[in-house]
Amino acid sequence: MKFTDDDAEVPEPVRRKHALAETREVLRKASETYRPWSCPSTAECCQLTKTGRPPWLWPSEWAVLLERLKRDARPLPPLRADGGCPFLDVSGLRCTVYEDRPFGCRTFFCHRVSGPSTQPTFATNDLLHQLEGANVEWQEEAQPKPLPEWHAAALGASRG
Ligand code: SF4
Numbered sequence: 591m592k593f594t595d596d597d598a599e600v601p602e603p604v605r606r607k608h609a610l611a612e613t614r615e616v617l618r619k620a621s622e623t624y625r626p627w628s629c630p631s632t633a634e635c636c637q638l639t640k641t642g643r644p645p646w647l648w649p650s651e652w653a654v655l656l657e658r659l660k661r662d663a664r665p666l667p668p669l670r671a672d673g674g675c676p677f678l679d680v681s682g683l684r685c686t687v688y689e690d691r692p693f694g695c696r697t698f699f700c701h702r703v704s705g706p707s708t709q710p711t712f713a714t715n716d717l718l719h720q721l722e723g724a725n726v727e728w729q730e731e732a733q734p735k736p737l738p739e740w741h742a743a744a745l746g747a748s749r750g
Contacts, residue, residue, distance in 0.1 A: 606653070609649075612723075613653075616717050617692075623697075623710050626705045628703070628704055629702045633678060635695075636674055636695075637673060638675050644737045645692045646735060647735065648722065648734045649728070650721070651693060652744075654692075656744070658687050664686075668745070677691075692737065
């Protein structure tokens with residue numbers, strides 16, 4: 591579904607709901623697209639301070655993570671002392687929001703990847719375009735931000 595100028599009065603909750611539904615669909619397609627590739631799941635790529643390559647999330651991706659926490663009745667996880675993603679489990683080896691992880695966590699390539707030699711660049715760009723579209727239809731000024739920035743802002747807000 592695409593909103594048009596005639597839909598300018600579509601209530602924000604409806605826009606949000608649509609953006610999240612579209613985001614979940616994009617995330618599903620991303621996993622499908624990247625199915626031929628795999629890695630040993632060492633979670634090295636989740637050590638965000640060490641890699642210096644955090645995933646960048648659109649607002650709807652962050653909202654999907656928050657909804658996951660809400661469904662699980664879990665609070666926002668604190669910062670990790672090792673600089674790893676706060677969504678890692680205590681061992682630092684497992685993502686606790688794996689099914690709802692952001693786009694960048696599904697499409698990350700490192701030296702440990704195995705699979706076809708050619709990456710699905712065109713399909714990835716199409717999906718990113720779809721993700722951007724879903725977000726700007728929800729919030730005109732929407733921009734992606736690194737996961738640690740979303741997390742820091744949410745932590746700050748939760749402390750008042
Ligand atoms: S959301 Fe999950 S997969 Fe992505 S960086 Fe964090 S722990 Fe790793």
